[in-house]
Amino acid sequence: MSALPSSHTPHPSPVGTPPLAFGAAPAVNKSPYSMSSQPFLKVEGLKRQFPQPGNPDPAPVFEDVHFGIERGQFVCVLGHSGCGKTTILNILAGLDDATAGHVIMDGREVRGPSLDRGVVFQGHALMPWLSALKNVEFAVRSRHPDWKAQKVREHAVKYLELVHLGHALDKKPAELSGGMKQRVGIARAFSIEPKMLLLDEPFGALDALTRGSIQDELIGIVEATQQTVFMITHDVDEAILLADRIVLMTNGPRARIAEIVVNPLARPRVRETLHQQPAFYTLRNHLVDFLVKRSREFQPGPGWDAKNPPLVHPGQSSQPA
């Protein structure tokens, strides 16, 4: 147990809090080439084991997981099904407890759900009896219980407009398409202006066209707010489009972080022209090669250190993170 102050709050929902006003970004270290020794989010020695009936000591899903995220960084995690990505996200959200290790965010140990962290899951998790607006207002009120109704409404509308849902404020989830529901979920998570946004394959169930347009909206909001993001995806192109860094996990059980890949593609990134950048295919091939081959055959080489996974610049030599 760490002596650090806990970031646990009595709020039951992990929907988020505002360390920064919308548009007023803090100083951000977005350099893809440096990582401070005390990053904004620090994951140390994380391990998760799920004891089973008759087997109290099964192989852990993952172990010895260490990484950091700087404030304002967008980090994607890639790895095969079952390596523990969602479990890691749940632990970051404070919705699950690690068997060993801990997570420090902004100097405090994560020990439960908090409005400091907004979560968007693949399933939209909206309240079906409330309109899009009321769903977002509910989150805003939980974050700002002292705000008057008009202020709550204006704040909620602002975020729904950012995801182009200004015309659908009064529609209930059953009246919205899958993409629109995910947009409401994204507006809700951003509306409480969390210190950290956790996205668990939020676009996994959407068709390619809808997925592309929501990705574009996400890029716009993240750039405007300098939001710190941890996102799970199975889509290599999505990771290349969105991430500053891509965490590559080996297959489970006993999954670990093999390496952390630095995305060299300049921002702002435009989906339609990204593949024209010379570094695009080097990066893409590197990620696909990992998923197809190296994720299952991973053998730590000499000098590989779980506490300091190599920071890889595809096409160049690697260095410790």
Ligand SMILES: Nc1ncnc2c1ncn2[C@@H]1O[C@H](COP(=O)(O)OP(=O)(O)OP(=O)(O)O)[C@@H](O)[C@H]1O
């Ligand atoms: N509550 C639980 N009890 C027992 N086993 C669990 C529990 N939660 C997760 N697991 C197991 O942990 C492993 C990792 O699950 P997790 O969902 O984190 O993987 P993942 O990498 O996110 O997979 P996917 O990409 O398919 O979503 C799986 O084998 C899963 O069955």
